[in-house]
Amino acid sequence: MTALPDWMHPPRPEGWLAEDLDHLPQAPRHTELIDGALVFMMSPQRSWHSRLTTALTAALMEQAPEGFEAERGMTIRLDARNRPEPDLLVTTVPYEPDRTWFAPEEVRLVIEVVSPESAHRDRTVKLRKYAEAGIPHYWCVEEENGAPVVHVYELDRPTSAYAPAGIFRQELRRTVPFSLGLDLDGLLP
Template identity: 75%
Template sequence: MTSLPDWMRPPRTEGWFAEDLDRLPEAPRHTELIDGALVFMMSPQRSWHSRVVTALTNALDAQAPAGIEVEREMTVRLDSRTRPEPDLLLVTVPFDPDRTWHDPENVLLVVEVVSPESAHRDRTVKLRKYAEAGIPHYWLIEDEAGAAVAHVYELDAPTRSYIPTGIFRGSLSHSVPFAITIDLSRLVPRTDAAP
């Protein structure tokens, strides 16, 4: 077994902390910190995932009211040892070109587009952690035979857990965090269409 590069060794015996992510220029792009452990996105990203994220970014950006920004692939500092990187965020703070993470109190919505390698984290670990941090809305976008399906959750504040508010196929129409209508069937081009 080859030795680990120096940058992969935690800077202290307690392991990694949220601020350490900003000091790891050698780390692969999309490195997350979950409970003090570095999580790398090592497998190549599927085109389906990339297209869905881009189309959702455009749709949310077009409908977001003034004062709400759409961020893509930006970490959220949930606590001192957890900084996941959702695919999309709706935030209530102005754009800052030097920002590297967001506070959960400024996040209205987190969107995770599920990939095979992230499925467990997106459906269980992040679902729990985003809710515990008080983020009001969480969407999971799943690949169902090539179609984008949205699983929509809303925070139950007293229990700090998410409750499902709908599974949307074809079209997503929701009133929170603002009035949103998205044609899910148009997020990814049909593969059965004639050239």
């Protein structure tokens, strides 16, 4: 068995902390921190996932009113031991070129496009963690016969848990976090 490179060993006995991610240039792209453990996105990304994420980003950027920004490849520092990287997020923070993460109170919507390797984390772990952090809206996008299906959740503040707000096929219309309409079938060729 090959020894792990030095950078893969946690810097402290209790594991990794959120700020450690900014000091791991050797880590694979899209490394996130869940409960103090590094999670690497090592499996190849499917074209369906990549194209859908790109199309969703473009559609949200086009429809977002002033004061909202869509970001890809950015982490959210939920707490000292959790810094997940959603596929897409919508924030109310103006563009800052040197930013590497967002705080939960700066995020209005998180979107995860489910892949086989991330399905459990996206459907359960992240669903719970984003809600507990107070992020108001969560979309989990699944593939159904090649088409996107969006499971929409809204935060129930008294319980700090998400409540289902609908399952959308073909078309998605929402008034929160801002007014938008998506032709889901038109997102992919």
